Amino acid sequence: MSAQRLHPFALVDDLDTLEVSRELGHHLGVVRRLRVGAELFVGDGAGSFRAVKVDAVQPRVHLVPLSDIQTPQRQTPSLGIAMFLPSNERLSWAVQKLTEVGIDRIHLLSDSGDRRGGVQISDAGLDRLDRIAREASQQSERLWLPDITPPMEAQEFFGDTSAGVAILDPDGGPLPTGITTLVVGPESGVVISPESIPRVSLGLPILRIETAAVAGAVVLAALRASLICICDNS
Numbered sequence: 266m267s268a269q270r271l272h273p274f275a276l277v278d279d280l281d282t283l284e285v286s287r288e289l290g291h292h293l294g295v296v297r298r299l300r301v302g303a304e305l306f307v308g309d310g311a312g313s314f315r316a317v318k319v320d321a322v323q324p325r326v327h328l329v330p331l332s333d334i335q336t337p338q339r340q341t342p343s344l345g346i347a348m349f350l351p352s353n354e355r356l357s358w359a360v361q362k363l364t365e366v367g368i369d370r371i372h373l374l375s376d377s378g379d380r381r382g383g384v385q386i387s388d389a390g391l392d393r394l395d396r397i398a399r400e401a402s403q404q405s406e407r408l409w410l411p412d413i414t415p416p417m418e419a420q421e422f423f424g425d426t427s428a429g430v431a432i433l434d435p436d437g438g439p440l441p442t443g444i445t446t447l448v449v450g451p452e453s454g455v456v457i458s459p460e461s462i463p464r465v466s467l468g469l470p471i472l473r474i475e476t477a478a479v480a481g482a483v484v485l486a487a488l489r490a491s492l493i494c495i496c497d498n499s
Contacts, residue, residue, distance in 0.1 A: 271306040271314060273297060274406040276399055280309050283317060283328040290326035292403075293319070304331060310402065310410035312336050339409060342429070342445045344485045345370035347422055349450030351474045353390070359475035360394050364401035364411050366482045371398075372426075375416040376451055385416055422448075423458050432456050433477055437464035440484070442495050447481040450474040 275293060277283060285293070293299045299319050307328065308314040313336040321327040346368050350356060356373075363371055375385060386394075394413050402410055423430075429445040431437075434456075441463060448456065452474060467480055487493045 271308070271406040271408075273299070273305040274314075275305060275307050275403055276310050276410075277307045277328075278309070280307065280313055280315055280334050283307065283330065285326045285328060287325070294322045294326050299326075306406075308402075308408050310399070310408075312339055312408050314408055337408070340367070340489060342489065343369040344482070344489060345372060345426075345446035346478050346482050346485075347372035347374055347426075347430075347446060347448045348474055348478045349374045349376060349419075349452070350386070350416065351450075351452070355473065355475045357394065357397055359478050360397050360411075360413065361401045362475075362479045363482050364398045364407065365405040366479065367405075367407065367486045368411055368482050369409065370446070371411050371413045372422060372446075373414060373416040374419050374422055374448070374450070376419045391415060419448075419456065419458070423462065427459065427462060431463045431465045432458055433467065433481055434464035435466055435469075435471060437466040440465045440467075440495060445485065447478075447485065449478045449481060 275289060277285065277289065299305065299322070301319055301322060303319045305317060305319070306314050307317050313334050315330055315334045316332040317328040318331050319326060320329045344367070346363055348359065348371070350373060351359070360371060373386065391413065398411050398413060426446065429443055430448060431440065431444045431446070432448040444465070467484065469480060472480065488495070
């Protein structure tokens, strides 16, 4: 994310054509009440943005460019949260907050041993999560949309991804250096994983899946921004 404030901020599909969807037009013209001549920033969700001006609001909102397209350097490392599925309402809340915090990858995990029975999410459900992430990105002036992966079995995730991964566990140890992805849940409290993957604690009591996910995300984001550091007590 650029240090520059991008306010007001909206997302469009194409920074060259600046085509405004009906939904975005309603947001800008009715919710934000932007009028002709108003200036704002628009991004494409893939890291680029430009300054634009409202050229018309009727019959549809029309934007014209005020600056060239800019693409700032993305923060590294890429951060991920892998979470087992809570209820749809709680999952929506988690995706919204993880997006605002700046998580790059949201891995949805499913396990037949979980009390939710390895529930899957429909394509319509994934589309809804993408819309929630898009709205949260606009609110938080975020240039990069998070990558939300369809639910996969936990063992498949551990097989594909192991470097930089740790599992949140109230009985775990301190967070080691180099962790970029935290695994959260399931509600049964049992995560079967390779022994090589460390289990870490945030020093907090038992949390709901979505609360633990956001708490862990804040720690990862603060570490990436060098706002906090991991102490070497050896």
